[in-house]
């Protein structure tokens with residue numbers, strides 16, 4: 149009997165708490181002792197979507213409080229004015245902070261994990277490297293080689309054998325072909341690989357500087373970012389000595405920066421195309437129109453089975469001159485990253501108390517989450533049709549690409565820490581799209597469910613299962 153009474157009392161307490169504390173607007177409830185933890189746990193499998201719902205209902209900013217006595221206090225925002233304030237206007241007050249560093253400890257002292265002088269140092273090095281006049285042609289040549297030697301043979305094999313594959317997995321492997329792939333396997337292997345590269349580079353550089361003129365050596369170094377670091381004379385005085393560990397951290401950060409983001413973006417791009425055949429047709433039309441304008445249609449006939457291949461050959465050989473004509477393709481790529489930004493959120497730690505443009509007060513006991521995924525799905529930012537995949541929203545009345553400010557389209561971050569690989573990855577995605585769209589049809593496997601994971605990199609939780617067919621003329 150006593151048990152029954154205890155049970156009744158507990159039940160009554162729970163009911164009363166629910167009645168008193170539940171949030172009537174569908175927002176997470178703040179419970180005694182446990183704070184908002186229950187709502188987060190209940191939605192952990194669809195966290196980004198859940199937070200987007202919450203932000204839509206709460207004028208774009210919401211304060212999440214954890215259990216009593218814990219210091220779990222998160223201000224989540226999708227408000228472009230707040231984003232602009234944190235990432236640009238008051239940039240100095242919002243470093244990544246020590247918690248970010250703890251979470252991503254394996255990235256060490258690389259650019260992602262650093263603030264202040266160390267960050268500025270890495271940023272300058274990377275800008276010198278990516279801004280080198282030889283970089284762009286060097287990078288483009290690398291992409292086409294990777295497509296022809298790495299991607300086509302695999303896709304041909306898959307299509308001839310009629311195999312089912314996970315496209316997300318394929319992109320991840322393809323962009324991590326060869327030595328880089330080892331990075332995925334384990335931290336230890338990653339370290340061994342990078343340390344090995346560093347010592348080989350140091351040896352090579354010593355030999356070269358003994359045998360060649362100094363000017364020639366310096367020009368070559370700039371095409372390899374690690375050589376740039378190793379050869380940097382300011383290093384020891386400005387940021388401490390260039391130990392192998394420091395060089396390893398620098399290298400790992402650049403490898404991680406480009407690989408997972410671009411492969412994730414490409415996976416969502418082909419997923420959205422498979423759901424929107426209209427967009428796929430418009431991209432093909434655009435490619436054909438570019439060929440027609442270039443008077444490259446002379447020996448095509450309608451049933452020419454090599455048409456796709458010829459289209460690819462022409463576009464890849466002339467990509468540098470033609471890339472600014474790929475307007476619809478560019479818009480489709482941006483639209484993909486609006487709905488599925490490869491980096492789902494950005495984390496900041498205020499140093500001094502501040503008031504955000506939305507009126508929310510922040511201080512050093514909190515973390516701020518700039519929710520990039522949610523930002524792409526807010527009606528107040530992108531309009532009533534914000535959940536639709538519509539590349540046209542990126543095209544201006546004059547037919548050119550519409551510029552959206554980076555604090556509204558945050559996929560590549562904004563302000564002084566804007567992504568340094570933005571231009572590069574857009575080129576890589578458009579080139580890969582041309583290669584695949586010209587030569588293959590990607591057919592999703594029926595019944596396979598594609599949903600985003602809850603992690604910071606917005607990967608597809610169960611991948612993207614497809615068949616690859618050689619494309620019909």
Ligand code: HEM
Nearest residue numbers: 402405406409410413490491559560561565567568569573
């Ligand atoms: C679709 C592809 C890409 C997307 C969506 C993307 C997105 C981003 C985002 C959101 C950040 C800010 C991260 C943070 O502050 O925590 C970032 C930073 C960065 N990205 Fe990218 N990125 C992409 C490709 C690349 C590529 C190919 C590179 C070249 C290696 C690159 C290099 C960097 C670097 C060096 C930073 C650090 C900038 C800094 O802290 O000053 N990214 N990127």
